[in-house]
């Protein structure tokens with residue numbers, strides 16, 4: 001079984017490889033091909049992987065290439081985890097938006113639109129190559145903004161592309177834990193929305209919805225990440241537990257001002273941190289795995305730090321620091337490759353699940369997964385306030401896809417202007433000016 005990782009020089013690749021190393025079962029991945037545009041990043045990550053594999057008998061063999069078509073040929077699974085424009089691009093996405101007084105975040109609001117506009121054309125090119133060179137492969141998309149990028153790719157790959165994210169999984173795990181589920185797997189999580197825009201409306205353990213018990217108990221409710229972030233009162237008003245990314249909507253003013261006041265934005269912080277890591281990896285005597293792990297721990301500990309600070313949420317729980325997207329990726333591959341049926345929250349085409357959206361709209365929803373792919377399960381409709389947000393943001397995503405298709409600057413302005421977190425058409429116009437000035441990847445917007 002051959003797995004190709006696009007963005008193979010990326011910092012999170014060792015998480016995926018670490019998950020593969022735990023898989024001893026039949027039909028497991030035996031060959032990993034790393035693809036990246038940058039040789040030195042490939043070299044750095046390959047060093048970490050080599051140390052990870054050192055004591056593992058028959059660890060998956062790793063090769064690296066900068067030739068995309070070569071990487072795709074013969075792949076059974078393709079992970080796409082690319083970052084168009086790099087972390088400098090992310091820092092610019094933040095800076096331009098914050099200067100206009102609106103949110104600059106890699107997936108939400110103006111920053112997410114800018115990132116989407118430069119990522120979609122690249123993702124579409126990849127999808128077209130996959131359709132030509134590896135038509136039977138399954139594409140697992142981690143590339144953000146994950147819902148939008150998955151939808152762009154699905155226009156060429158249909159249901160062969162599946163988007164993943166660790167945030168609903170982490171949320172489900174936290175709720176299941178505070179409710180006393182012995183194993184989070186035994187809980188059924190009623191969750192739906194778009195990527196980074198979803199709500200848990202129920203959590204059944206042994207057939208019983210335990211969410212009302214959580215909402216009724218202020219102490220329990222305030223004891224985990226989302227409880228601290230949103231506050232007990234607001235969660236009780238909602239009667240649901242939102243994905244952490246909804247903090248940018250419900251507490252937008254505070255988030256924007258905290259981001260404006262921060263010494264460095266998240267993107268700028270990570271750009272520096274990661275540059276140091278890749279620099280260190282050039283030293284022949286560097287302790288690759290130890291350095292990587294230390295860098296990873298710092299990255300995890302500071303995740304959404306400004307949001308937590310405005311909410312007085314304190315430090316992250318130790319249990320939340322170990323990520324989890326690699327586990328979703330592995331579970332998804334196993335379910336498909338070995339027909340090991342399981343349920344996972346994934347980004348797939350709607351197919352009638354949410355009646356307010358058309359069939360091809362990519363949504364985030366629990367899916368039954370087997371050798372035939374991911375099948376969304378039926379869920380209850382969202383309340384009006386959530387439906388409103390989901391429909392607005394999906395409409396924005398559609399404008400981004402249209403702008404990427406046509407190269408129309410007016411359509412790009414429309415995408416920004418229609419976003420609920422952009423408060424004026426004039427702001428949208430200036431955002432397009434600002435972003436096209438700093439991003440070479442937006443030169444196509446004539």
Ligand code: G6P
Pocket residue numbers: 144165166167266270299300303304
């Ligand atoms: C979560 C999200 C991912 C996102 C990551 C950002 O895991 O689900 O979509 O890429 O956070 O973390 P970072 O360390 O890059 O700020």
Ligand code: MN
Pocket residue numbers: 146164165166167196
């Ligand atoms: Mn995510």
